[in-house]
Amino acid sequence: MEHYYRELVSFLCTRLGSRQAAEDVAHDAYLRVLERTDSQHIEHPRAFLYRTALNLVVDRHRRNRVRQTEQLDGLEVDASCSGQELQQAFQLDQRLTLMQRALGELSPVCRDSFLLRKLDGLSHQQIAEQLSISRSLVEKHIVNAMKHCRVRMREWES
Structure with a gap:
């Protein structure tokens, strides 16, 4: 399936207008496909890869559209951290430690x-x-x- 990589990046580049963005989406698409192939057989891997990549492009577009419409002055800034925010920060720190460990391998x-x-x-x-x-x-x-x-x-x- 790796032989589709350059083809996919070119395809995505025309839709996103950026080679770097296309490579990022292609990487994410490959990850999702590789995760899925661990647990089940994919009958048409190229089509599945392209569909996954296009779904990621749509998600990316939606996220960017939401970010653009968000009003900064409408956001409330609270100086105090809630217990949930502290827990999330702790979990993020743990994940970062695990990621560093995985990269070390x-x-x-x-x-x-x-x-x-x-x-x-x-x-x-x-x-x-x-x-x-x-x-x-x-x-x-x-x-x-x-x-x-x-x-x-x-x-x-x-």
């Missing part, structure tokens, strides 16, 4: 590919040049890192 080049993409926002080509590896290897490392982290997070959280 990856090979250095796999981890670096993932972090350069997700934290630094570098393109696949820029990462390939920086790490002196091929662009397709960068793509594989990022997908593998995302899948590994998702699987490990599920294992540890359950």
Whole structure:
């Protein structure tokens, strides 16, 4: 299924107008498809991948539309944190610790590919040049890192 990656990114790029946004959606789509293939067989993987990606594009568009219409002056700012907010912050901190642990299990080049993409926002080509590896290897490392982290997070959280 990895051989559809470039085709999917090109397809998404025309809809989103940004290669980086297209790559992000493609990564998320691959993750969802890979998660599903762990538990059940997909009869038409290419069609399923494209449908998943298009659904993600629609979700992204809806989120952006909501953000644009939200009035900042209508939002109430409360200086005090509620117990629920503190609990959420604690859970987020725990998840971050688990994510760091999962990333520590990856090979250095796999981890670096993932972090350069997700934290630094570098393109696949820029990462390939920086790490002196091929662009397709960068793509594989990022997908593998995302899948590994998702699987490990599920294992540890359950």
